[in-house]
Amino acid sequence: GEVELAVEALERLGEDIEVSLKQLLFGTVRKSLRAQIVDMTKKRTCLGPYELNALEQISLIE
Incomplete structure (x- = not known):
């Protein structure tokens, strides 16, 4: 879905996926x-x- 596409895009940009996912996890309402x-x-x-x-x-x- 959309989350998987977003993760793939972040990976291509060289982002630390683990950190990004945890920030999203605890930052969303x-x-x-x-x-x-x-x-x-x-x-x-x-x-x-x-x-x-x-x-x-x-x-x-x-």
Whole structure:
């Protein structure tokens, strides 16, 4: 989808995808977009316990 195309474009530009995805993940307020980014982040990187805990807290608040 759109997230995958955006990631590919960032890679071509030489961006650090792991950092960019984490910034998007914790910077977006749209639940549906965050879900897509979580899926992409899990495919590409390993989320640490801090990030997983933060996502769980966000989910509980929503």
